[in-house]
Amino acid sequence: MTTREPRTIGVLISGRGSNLQALIDAVADGTLDAQIAVVISNKANVTGLDRARTAGIDTLVLDHRGFASRDEYDAEIARELRARGVSLVCLAGFMRLIGAPLLEAFPNAILNVHPSLLPAFPGVDAQRQAVEHGVKVSGATVHLVTGELDGGPIVLQSAVPVRDDDTVDVLSERILIEEHRLYPQAVCLILDGRWRVDGRRFLVAD
Numbered sequence: 494m495t496t497r498e499p500r501t502i503g504v505l506i507s508g509r510g511s512n513l514q515a516l517i518d519a520v521a522d523g524t525l526d527a528q529i530a531v532v533i534s535n536k537a538n539v540t541g542l543d544r545a546r547t548a549g550i551d552t553l554v555l556d557h558r559g560f561a562s563r564d565e566y567d568a569e570i571a572r573e574l575r576a577r578g579v580s581l582v583c584l585a586g587f588m589r590l591i592g593a594p595l596l597e598a599f600p601n602a603i604l605n606v607h608p609s610l611l612p613a614f615p616g617v618d619a620q621r622q623a624v625e626h627g628v629k630v631s632g633a634t635v636h637l638v639t640g641e642l643d644g645g646p647i648v649l650q651s652a653v654p655v656r657d658d659d660t661v662d663v664l665s666e667r668i669l670i671e672e673h674r675l676y677p678q679a680v681c682l683i684l685d686g687r688w689r690v691d692g693r694r695f696l697v698a699d
């Protein structure tokens with residue numbers, strides 16, 4: 494097995510990849526001191542793969558439908574990430590639940606970005622859930638991934654207003670701006686290593 498490189502990231506995507514782009518841009522402009530070793534998508538022909546290729550990043554399509562079980566699929570992803578020395582996994586619009594083989598291979602080393610202020614509105618269509626619920630404030634959350642869907646310790650959050658005339662699309666755009674700002678920051682924080690998890694709480698050292 495390849496040794497893990499301390500500042501080496503693997504990104505998992507399923508689609509557009511705008512959060513992947515935010516990470517690529519942060520690496521390129523020096524605000525994120527890391528290398529993105531690989532981008533893995535469970536879907537072929539998605540924009541996120543083009544973004545990775547344009548940035549010269551190794552890409553891999555692993556279609557979950559080709560595997561007998563979710564565990565086998567997750568174990569294969571873990572193998573591919575380890576083979577490239579990845580120490581931190583970033584989910585960026587990866588539309589699959591993460592199971593035990595991947596969680597155990599990367600304990601407290603998988604991050605996700607979610608378009609709501611968790612624990613409000615976990616799961617799909619978080620922005621629609623927020624509009625339909627009638628909340629006045631929503632936002633973005635970066636959290637560590639555990640076996641509970643969108644339920645791991647919260648690393649960073651940012652709030653945005655929900656306005657009376659917002660459509661789901663308009664709110665999504667406003668939240669996305671915060672996602673793109675927050676995600677590279679959260680990755681820096683994790684890679685700097687001056688943090689610990691205490692129960693549900695993610696705590697940064699003084």
Ligand code: GRF
Nearest residue numbers: 509510511512586606607608
């Ligand atoms: C983002 O809204 C993210 O919060 C959610 O899925 C969306 C992915 O968008 N998990 P993109 O693929 O990063 O553009």
